[in-house]
Amino acid sequence: MVSAARTATETRTTTRTEARRAPDIVAGVADADKLTDEIAATSVDPRLWTGAFATNVWGGRFAIDGVLGEGAQGTTFQGTDLKTGGRVAVKVFDVGRAKDWKALQLFDREADTLKSVDHPGIPKLLDVIVDQETGARALVRTLVPGESLAAEVKSRGPLSEAALWSVIVDVTDVLGALHGRSSPIVHRDLKPANLIRRPDGKVCLVDFGGVGRMRESAGSTVVGTFGYMAPEQLYGAQTPATDMYAFGATLLTLATAKEPEELPRQGLSIDVEAAAAKLSPQLRALLTKLTAPDPSGRPADAKALLAELHAIADAKDRPAAEPSWPEPMVDSPFAARGTDGDFLVGIVGVVFGVLGVVGAIIVGQLLIPLVLTIIAATADGAQKERILAARARVVEAAKVAQRSFERSAQHGARKLESASERERDRAEHRRRRKRELKRHWKDEERRLKQLAKDAKRSARRDGRFWV
Template sequence: MIVPQQPQNSLPSFATNLGGRYSLTTALGQGGMGRTYGGQVMATGQPVAIKIVSLHQSRDWKVIELFEREAKILAQLDHPAIPKYLDYFEWEEGGDLLFCLVQEWVRGVSLRQWVNKRGPMLEADMVAIAQRILPILSYLHGLNPPVIHRDIKPDNLILQPKGDLYLVDFGAVQDVYRNSVSYASTFVGTLGYMPLEQLRGHSRPTSDLYSLGMTLQFLLTGKDPAPLVLDRPLRSQRLPLSPERQAWLMRLIAPSPEDRWPSGAIAAQHLSPDSPLSPSPSTPPLLTFKFNWNFSGQILSLLIYVLATMMIIYRENAPDSRTLQHLFLLLSALISAICLPFFYHWNTLNLEKDHFIVYDHYVFFTRKHRGRIEDIFNLEYRLKKIKSKGGPSRLEHYVVLWEGVKPYWLRCESEAVAQEIIAQIEPILEEKRNG
């Protein structure tokens, strides 16, 4: 006998008495493996969430095996951010066999519902969410043997009004040392949130970190990642993140598992405001290049023009006073000091073992950007023609370093110098890309 499919929000005929111990009060949702209801323990009134898989409706013993595995692993977990396992039993109803998993009922909204209602998150909110999820993954991956969730996504993260976050739906969970041959070539999870190795049926703890990274991308953009992503998905997308957070997230979703953060604990450590990126090695840089900037003479010409105009006005109108002369000289020096950094500026590029650093040097201060060598997508020579009003145009030569979609324009004296610099850097990049 085939049990008819129930409408999405309706309760089945056995809602008032399931297993002689539970009653169902509301339909919570339906996933790829069974339907979940809200209910209560008949004897005590304790609220519970009950996931039910029908043997007739599943039509596949693999679904039953996954469901039983979920129940078995959940019974072994003990973490405050994972709903507590309460019971697992089988119940025959109307000629059908029902498999029932009972858990603590966590009330709240999924992160998908939160974003759909309020819009994409700010960077600070995204960081706060990541800091709550990473310890959960560290706990799961630190078990012996490690447990891989395999379906980290916005729908499976429940946020309560008081701010607590829960990881739910362990239907795709995998014990990495007990993965049967029957599932070796079968991927389980959600397309777009899965790394390539999981699509090939070979999950590992860093696969969950990739899924977390894609979830964080959704929180920032409100858009699901494209399915079957075969290359770095965020390289061509600008995200509302600081460079440090962008670099952190890029490493979380690196296509190769070996290039991701090694564990949730290490990823959490580098997400800390005090340590946005790995520390610089103590060894000297492999290569250092200095790039001179000679800004257009327009700024310098304007400065000279302003000072000359002030001097003429002063000489024609100012009384013979040494105090005013000193004041004029002081004002001229102040204007010069303010303008000087804008026409005297140079760059330095350091290539280290794992990182590169671009320094923007000004007269009175220096700005620094630090990134991973793996994030350098391209290095090229560019020629730029600068037009000048009232004067001849000139050509400027640049080495352009592309970190994802972000370019760093480093000016050189000539094309020959630019090409020589690129020739020295390219072997280091190639060696890094090839491992």
């Protein structure tokens, strides 16, 4: 009888658990029925709404008040951190419904990445909640406020070129925090839907459920979104250059409001010239590099992309009259002059001009006339007249040659002056660039020091489990 009663009780409990549509709504929600309906409509197994997830306050700290969306790695909810008042995003992962162990590996890898990477453009990991009975777990991170670039383009159309350059700068900085590690991290799912523009205009990268470590050889796991995936992802390889391809495809979507598979192609390559003809030549050239089918044709990582951006910025900063002069490798006065034709022409013109003038005066107007005068003194009438006439012609020819050499010397001097002015411009440009770089690195050093201080204070305040 006792055994039968226990069985009946267990059956009733199980039935109640399976019948639950959502956790009990106990805090932080004005319309409990609406939230219950939203949660019930997700693909989360109702049997998970027990233990740590029995109410909408998970982990005793995070009050869930809405559903953000569903993806391959789980369902993401939004809520409030009752400890700090900050907004959070919570991804629930049902271990029991995972197809294989790799799904759990991806979940753990996302948590490890958010825990180890500290960047203002990447969400911060706050907690990982685990229910020991069901095996369900939830990853809690800060919620990035704002709208995805996918939604922005859908509602307002393609981004302007100025807005595209801003996105390039922000995302390159974020990717640098992933690619610049001793063991580079590859996002593998960069696309407009995973880029969020905050209210202050900065763009952040979210959804790290597909991150992976750099692997140049083939693998058994393929992660990504069709159209934004680099060709090498189809056989499981991934390097930072893989993110470069996805970034290029993302920028083309933002520039055209068309998905990558809708864009014109030349063989395996996206035809950037035809797809985005209104963009500047510099931006089209950059997008062509980013979307090269062969990884070796793309920037290797975020650092290489940043170097490309610096080169483009340097070209734009140069004077309009001198758009293509090269930067010297050293600060020698001959470094730029060695490739400057005007400097060589100026030197030759001045040297030969001066020598010509001196020669015309000494030889044509002094020595030869003196010799002819001596000869004429020993000659008789008609012959003497011919010699004197020849002397006059020599003197006149020497004066003409003198004027010609003077013009040559003046032309050479002008060339030298022009070359010197350009060299001064180059030197000033180099000095300005050095000052700018010095200021940039000082600002970056101060920013990193402040981030380190903030991280330490936040860690001590929140008592986060990985500290």
